[in-house]
Amino acid sequence: MTKALITRTLAKDPPEVPKKLGGKVRYFDTRTIGFIMEVRTNVITFYFRYVNERKEKREIKLGRYGDVTVDQARKRAEQLKAEVSLGGDPSAERARRLSIPTFAAFVKDRYLPYALDHLKWYPSVESACRLRLVPALGSKALDEIGQADVIALISRLRASKLSGATVNRSLAILRRIFNLARKWEVYEGSNPTQHIPMTREQHRTTFLSVTELKALFRALDKEEDRSAAGCIALLVFTGARRGEALNARWSDIDLDKRIWTVPLSKNGHPRHIPLSNEALRVLAGMTRLPGNPFVFPGKGDGRPLEGLRGPWARVKKAAGLDDGVRLHDLRHTFASVLVNHGRSLYEVGQILGHRQLSTTTRYAHLQQESLLDAANTMRLAIEAGRTAEGARHHP
Incomplete structure (x- = not known):
């Protein structure tokens, strides 16, 4: 273990790495406990090491020198140190986030197999996912999809002149996907389809003559x-x-x-x-x-x-x-x-x-002739009444 104050000067011109050390030297900062600079022949990388509440050693990569500065890496290490002091476990949280699947992966591996076993209208569900939902949201992790993404998707579907019923079915399927992901504890975020209203459906009245x-x-x-x-x-x-x-x-x-x-x-x-x-x-x-x-x-x-x-x-x-x-x-x-x-x-x-x-x-959908016949019922009833009344007066 080599202790040193990690500075811009040290990062810019570190001592040559001895071959007997396996091609790397790690400097442990004397100011920010847990802040580490790892020097290899061609690259310098910053890390933060800590011990969580279970007394387990954890280490998080902060970034490579050149992509981040010494000051940026130190600031991030200090933020993580404060998080650990409050009971957090940044490494576990990062692993949890990385384990959250993309929308496309979740639909393919979890949702569609479930739908195949439980939904009799599976073909329409699979079609909606393949043609509309996955192309729009597939590359994003589930916890990266927000309400704005859903609103933008629904707007595009409406603009593509799909029927209101088709747009509503797509939204309902999407809502179900996120509800199941939360129920199965795939992620802990909110459902981004919440509070997004269904499209008003205009029922067509077409029928053949x-x-x-x-x-x-x-x-x-x-x-x-x-x-x-x-x-x-x-x-x-x-x-x-x-x-x-x-x-x-x-x-x-x-x-x-x-x-x-x-x-x-x-x-x-x-x-x-x-x-x-x-x-x-x-x-x-x-x-x-x-x-x-x-x-x-x-x-x-x-x-x-x-x-x-x-x-x-x-x-x-x-x-x-x-x-x-x-x-x-x-x-x-x-x-x-x-x-x-x-x-x-x-x-x-x-x-x-x-x-x-x-x-x-x-x-x-009743034809106009049938409606007119129905409306004429009152006249026919009155005429029938007059006929009956006349018969009583003229036996």
Whole structure:
């Protein structure tokens, strides 16, 4: 151990390092206890050494001479010394900070495996992480992400013209990620998504007219991907969700009872979809492939259709439909047609698998003619009353 007052002069021109000392000499400062200057042949490095409350020796690197000055290194050593006097353990704190993973690493190694096991909507969660969240925040450690980063991300998502629902789902996933990281004690910071409000969602009311539906079926008849065409047709005649149809298996279909059972629906429960005559005709037109359990098989062995994006784009174009019409609008259309033909919201809700009547109401977009007919009910009631009154006075 070599004791000396570590000064600018000593750092600028230290004595030559004897080879017998292993190529380095350490100077222990006589003014600031724990402040060390390590001299090697080509580099000088500053350290701070201390003993924590458990009587364990710890050492922290302060920086290389040239990157920091002697005065800067001494000042930092004095700050750390004061921290230790107050019961702190700077080395352990530094190790803890370095152990906090980046957002990308946490999502890949911890969150997505958890989501795969616990969330039935895992594909949409994985997609949101891969396309929106990780590209924006992935390189930062979890404790480095602040509210300003989240606000900037949400602003970019809104500016990219994503729907309010998509932006909200991204924020909800992000909030869940940080809640789990804190629950699992990956870090101790606050959740940076706190107090950030959801985007106001504008629910679309698009549904197809009879003319548009006829054009759609003409286009489906000509669609080259017959599996996709059948899947889209079944959506029209059942009001099912896209994921439910893509994952439908023949074992879920009871043709005798005319029931299609969805083992796990969006609300977390099995649901039963009645199969109309037209739905049965769609199913009858599908070919059952050996070794493939899915009603709408994909290209891979034993796999379902991966998606409907391409076929739906072709069908829309061939049918002359607006480019903004979504597959989910077929579900809207199904509900609207049923309500417009006198079916109750309760019946429609049961078919669609809604647990709340308010949800069904949002899907049932009544046509203006139906609303006018409803408004005319008062006139019809009055006229019926007059007829009855006249009959009493003129027997």
